[in-house]
Amino acid sequence: MDERIYEMFREIGRDLYVADMVSSHGGNMSIRLGDRVVIKRRGAMLGRLKPHDLIETGLEKNDSGVALASTELLIHRTIYQMTPALAIVHCHPRSAIAFSLSRDEIVPIDNEASYLLKKVPVIWEEFASGSPEMAKHLAETLAQYKIVMLRGHGSFAIGQTLDEAFHWSSTLEESCQIAVAAKIINEPFLEYRGMSEGYAKW
Amino acid sequence: MHGWAGKILDVNLTTRAIQTRALDETSARLFLGGRGLGARLLWDEVGAGIDPLSPENVLIFTTGPLTATGYQTSNRFSVSTKSPLTGTILDANSGGYWGMQFKRAGYDALIVRGRAETPVYLEIKPSGITFHDAQTLWGKRVRATTHALGQNNHKRNVLCIGPAGENCSRIAAIMNDGERALARGGAGAVMGSKNLKAIVVEGNTRPEIVNQELFKFMLYETRKLLRASPLTSQALPEFGTSVVMNIVNTIGALPTRNFQQSQFEAGRAEAIAGETLTEKYLVKNAACWACPIGCTRISKTARGEGEGPEYETLWAFGAQCGIDDLPAIIEANSICNDLGLDTISAGSTIGCAMELTERGLLDSDLRFGRADLLAPTLEAMGARRGIGAELADGSARLAKQFGAPELSMSVKGLEMPAYDPRGMQGQGLLYATSNRGACHMRGNMLGLEVLGLPKLIDRFQVQGKSSFVILHQNSAAAIDSLVICKFTNMGVAEEYFARVLTAVTGIPYATGELIRVGERVWNLERLYNLREGFTRADDTLPPRLLNDAVTEGPSQGWVAKLEPMLQEYYRVRGWDAQGVPKPRKLKELGLDSCVVQ
Known part of the structure; x- marks a missing residue:
C-alpha cells in the first residue's frame, strides 16, 4: 500500500474520532483506486488506524480481502458502481442522527451548509445497512446528493477524495449542531438567504 | 422537446441543396448536444478511411440544450469533423456570441458537406438560408472578413477562416466573432478544403425552459458560487488563464524548449505570466455572452491591440520556444488570430523547428530565444511560403520529414499543451x-x-x-x-x-x-x-517524456x-x-x- 494513501486514511480517521463523529469502533471509509477498493478493516478503530487496517479488494471481483473488509463493503462497492464517487466517508454524526429520527430531509439553516449541501435526504430500509436493498437505495440517492443520512444510523458522503467527503460530513454535523442551538434559543428565525425556498426543493 | 431546437440544418456545398430534418429525440437524450451530438452524427456521416480534406468529410456545428438559455456561460458551440492533423475524430468548441446566435436561428446542428466550386459564404437568417459568392473575401484575413460581413455581437455573428484555412494548413482554426477560435486539430483546413469562407448567422428565437422556478434558483446559486470562488471572481478576471503560469513553473511542470526542461529559468516565467500581462499590456478584460467571469484579455502593444493571449499561447510562444519577450508573444497571438491558426500547435511546431535546427537537422535561422522570428515565421506558415510551408502542417509531419519524429511533442499528432506530464x-x-x-x-x-x-x-x-x-x-x-x-x-x-x-x-x-x-x-x-x-x-507519449528524467527542479528524477x-x-x-x-x-x-x- 502506498504510504501516502495510509497517511490520508490515518489523518481523516483520526479527525473523525476527535470530532466525535464516530464511536471507538464505528464508521468506515474507502477510496476507489481504479478497479480496486481500499476500505477500513472490519472492527478497526478509525481513530487509531494502522497500515494493516487498510484492506484492498476488487471493486467487483471478490478476493481474500473481503474476509477482512468492513461489513459495509457491499454498500461502498454499490456506491462506486452507481455514482461517480472516488471516496466515501461513513460516520455517525450525533446531531444529524438526532434530526434524522424525525425528518425525511435535513434542510440547513446556516450559511455554510446551505451553500455547500442545500439539502440532505434521510432514507431508511427495513433491513440492516449492509443489505443489498439498502445499498441500492443509498447509491441511487447518492447519484443526486453528495451526502445522505440513514435514519438513526449515520451519514454516507461521497467525493473525489476522502478530504472532500469528510468536508461534507463535518459540514452536515456542524449545521445540525447550529440548528440544535437555534432551537434552544427558541427565537423567531430571520431569513437572511436569497431564494432560500429553493433549498428544500433541491 | 424543450432545451433543443429540434432541427438539424444540412447544407451540401456541391449541389447547393439545403435540407432541414428533425433532431432524433433519443440521440438528444443520450448525447445532449455539442461534442456528444457531433460525435453521434459524425459516426454515421464519415466512415473509415475518408480523406479529411476531401468533399466526403463533413463539418458539423452543434449547440447544446443549455446554449442560449442565459445560464452562466451558455454561449458555447462545437464543431466536429475528422481531423486532417491527426486522422482522429475531432471536436473543438468556442465561446463568444456565434453559438448563442446559431441556436437562436432555430437549429441544434448544421452539417456542411461537399465542396463548392468557387469560394462561397453561407448566410443563415430568419428569412432564409443563402449562398453568397466569396471570391472577393478569399485571401482576406480574419478581422477584415469578420468586419466586411457585418459582425454585430448581439445581432449578426460571423464565423470564418483566414488564409491558413484557405491554404489547408492542418493546424488552421475556424474563428468566430473576430477573435474566438475553434482552434485545435485543423478544422479550419476542412472548411478551406470546402471553399467555404464564412458562415453568418442571425437569430430571433428564444429557447423554452420547462421549470423556470428551478432555473432561476440555479442562476442565483451559480452566480453566488462563481462570485465566492477566488478563481472565477478574482484570478481569471484579473489575470486571465495565464494566472497559472507561475504556479505551474514553480512546481516544475512548465515545458521549456520543446520539453527539454520542465522549468523556465528564474524571472523568465514571471516575464510572460498573467501578472505581467495585466500590469503592462492589459487594456481591459472582456466576457463572452452570458459569462460573469470575464477571463478574456484585451491586450495592447506598440504593434496593435487584440484579444488574448491565453496561458497556453503564452507558453507556446514563450517557454516552449525559450522566449520571454512578452510583446513579441502578444503580437504572435494576434497574427495567429488574424491568419486563423491554432496558437498551441503553431508555437509548439516552431519550438520543434528550433530544436531540429539546433541539432543540425533543419537548415533555418529558428533557434530557441529568437523572438524576432515569431511573426515572420507565422506569416510564412499562413501563406505556406518558404520555411512556413514546412511548418504549416504541424510538428509531427515536420519532425518526421527531417528524420527525428521523436522531437515532435505530440500525441496522435496533436501538439501537447503547457503541462509537463513528468511533473503531473x-x-x-x-x-x-x-x-x-x-x-x-x-x-x-x-x-x-x-x-x-x-x-x-x-x-x-x-x-x-x-x-x-x-x-x-x-x-x-x-x-x-x-x-x-x-x-x-x-x-x-x-x-x-x-x-x-x-x-x-x-x-x-x-x-x-x-x-x-x-x-x-x-x-x-x-x-x-x-x-x-x-x-x-x-x-x-513522446519518448522524451517516458525515458528522459527531469534533471532539475521540483520534478527532478521523474519520467512519465x-x-x-x-x-x-x-x-x-x-x-x-x-x-x-x-x-x-x-x-x-x-x-x-x-x-x-
Missing part, C-alpha cells in the same frame, strides 16, 4: 488517452494535481490515478455536450449542471447520469478512432510512468488489454449498435 502524472495519462490527441480540455488534472480543485491529490501518485483521469474526462465530455464553459466548473460542480439541464429540458438528470453521458461520448469517440485504425500503440496507469485505465474503462471497449460496456452505454469491423 495524471496529465500524462490524460494526454495519452485523449481521443483528439494531446489535450488539456478533455479533462484537466491541473485542478486536482496542482490547484486543489476540489481537493489536492498527490501529483506523482500513479496507483489509482486512472480513476481521477476517467472521471474528469467523462465530466469534460458532458460539459462539452451541454455546451458550457469549463471555467464554470472551477466554481460550480457537476450536480448543478445536472439540475440546470433538468430545469431546461424537463427530463430528470441525476449527476451520475450526466457523467454517464460523458462516458458514452468518450466511448463513441474511442470507437471512431478504432474504426480509423488507431490502436493501443497510439495511446502513448505511463504504462501502469494505462493498464489500470483500460480496466477501469471496461476496455480490454488492447484498449477496445468490451461488449458489456457498450451495451451498458447503449452503444452496442456501433460496431467496429
Whole structure:
C-alpha cells in the first residue's frame, strides 16, 4: 500500500474520532483506486488506524480481502458502481442522527451548509445497512446528493477524495449542531438567504 | 422537446441543396448536444478511411440544450469533423456570441458537406438560408472578413477562416466573432478544403425552459458560487488563464524548449505570466455572452491591440520556444488570430523547428530565444511560403520529414499543451488517452494535481490515478455536450449542471447520469478512432517524456510512468488489454449498435 494513501486514511480517521463523529469502533471509509477498493478493516478503530487496517479488494471481483473488509463493503462497492464517487466517508454524526429520527430531509439553516449541501435526504430500509436493498437505495440517492443520512444510523458522503467527503460530513454535523442551538434559543428565525425556498426543493 | 431546437440544418456545398430534418429525440437524450451530438452524427456521416480534406468529410456545428438559455456561460458551440492533423475524430468548441446566435436561428446542428466550386459564404437568417459568392473575401484575413460581413455581437455573428484555412494548413482554426477560435486539430483546413469562407448567422428565437422556478434558483446559486470562488471572481478576471503560469513553473511542470526542461529559468516565467500581462499590456478584460467571469484579455502593444493571449499561447510562444519577450508573444497571438491558426500547435511546431535546427537537422535561422522570428515565421506558415510551408502542417509531419519524429511533442499528432506530464502524472495519462490527441480540455488534472480543485491529490501518485483521469474526462465530455464553459466548473460542480439541464429540458438528470453521458461520448469517440485504425500503440507519449528524467527542479528524477496507469485505465474503462471497449460496456452505454469491423 502506498504510504501516502495510509497517511490520508490515518489523518481523516483520526479527525473523525476527535470530532466525535464516530464511536471507538464505528464508521468506515474507502477510496476507489481504479478497479480496486481500499476500505477500513472490519472492527478497526478509525481513530487509531494502522497500515494493516487498510484492506484492498476488487471493486467487483471478490478476493481474500473481503474476509477482512468492513461489513459495509457491499454498500461502498454499490456506491462506486452507481455514482461517480472516488471516496466515501461513513460516520455517525450525533446531531444529524438526532434530526434524522424525525425528518425525511435535513434542510440547513446556516450559511455554510446551505451553500455547500442545500439539502440532505434521510432514507431508511427495513433491513440492516449492509443489505443489498439498502445499498441500492443509498447509491441511487447518492447519484443526486453528495451526502445522505440513514435514519438513526449515520451519514454516507461521497467525493473525489476522502478530504472532500469528510468536508461534507463535518459540514452536515456542524449545521445540525447550529440548528440544535437555534432551537434552544427558541427565537423567531430571520431569513437572511436569497431564494432560500429553493433549498428544500433541491 | 424543450432545451433543443429540434432541427438539424444540412447544407451540401456541391449541389447547393439545403435540407432541414428533425433532431432524433433519443440521440438528444443520450448525447445532449455539442461534442456528444457531433460525435453521434459524425459516426454515421464519415466512415473509415475518408480523406479529411476531401468533399466526403463533413463539418458539423452543434449547440447544446443549455446554449442560449442565459445560464452562466451558455454561449458555447462545437464543431466536429475528422481531423486532417491527426486522422482522429475531432471536436473543438468556442465561446463568444456565434453559438448563442446559431441556436437562436432555430437549429441544434448544421452539417456542411461537399465542396463548392468557387469560394462561397453561407448566410443563415430568419428569412432564409443563402449562398453568397466569396471570391472577393478569399485571401482576406480574419478581422477584415469578420468586419466586411457585418459582425454585430448581439445581432449578426460571423464565423470564418483566414488564409491558413484557405491554404489547408492542418493546424488552421475556424474563428468566430473576430477573435474566438475553434482552434485545435485543423478544422479550419476542412472548411478551406470546402471553399467555404464564412458562415453568418442571425437569430430571433428564444429557447423554452420547462421549470423556470428551478432555473432561476440555479442562476442565483451559480452566480453566488462563481462570485465566492477566488478563481472565477478574482484570478481569471484579473489575470486571465495565464494566472497559472507561475504556479505551474514553480512546481516544475512548465515545458521549456520543446520539453527539454520542465522549468523556465528564474524571472523568465514571471516575464510572460498573467501578472505581467495585466500590469503592462492589459487594456481591459472582456466576457463572452452570458459569462460573469470575464477571463478574456484585451491586450495592447506598440504593434496593435487584440484579444488574448491565453496561458497556453503564452507558453507556446514563450517557454516552449525559450522566449520571454512578452510583446513579441502578444503580437504572435494576434497574427495567429488574424491568419486563423491554432496558437498551441503553431508555437509548439516552431519550438520543434528550433530544436531540429539546433541539432543540425533543419537548415533555418529558428533557434530557441529568437523572438524576432515569431511573426515572420507565422506569416510564412499562413501563406505556406518558404520555411512556413514546412511548418504549416504541424510538428509531427515536420519532425518526421527531417528524420527525428521523436522531437515532435505530440500525441496522435496533436501538439501537447503547457503541462509537463513528468511533473503531473495524471496529465500524462490524460494526454495519452485523449481521443483528439494531446489535450488539456478533455479533462484537466491541473485542478486536482496542482490547484486543489476540489481537493489536492498527490501529483506523482500513479496507483489509482486512472480513476481521477476517467472521471474528469467523462465530466469534460458532458460539459462539452451541454455546451458550457469549463471555467464554470472551477466554481460550480457537476450536480448543478445536472439540475440546470433538468430545469431546461424537463427530463430528470441525476449527476451520475450526466457523467454517464460523458462516458458514452468518450466511448463513441474511442470507437471512431478504432474504426480509423488507431490502436493501443497510439495511446502513448513522446519518448522524451517516458525515458528522459527531469534533471532539475521540483520534478527532478521523474519520467512519465505511463504504462501502469494505462493498464489500470483500460480496466477501469471496461476496455480490454488492447484498449477496445468490451461488449458489456457498450451495451451498458447503449452503444452496442456501433460496431467496429
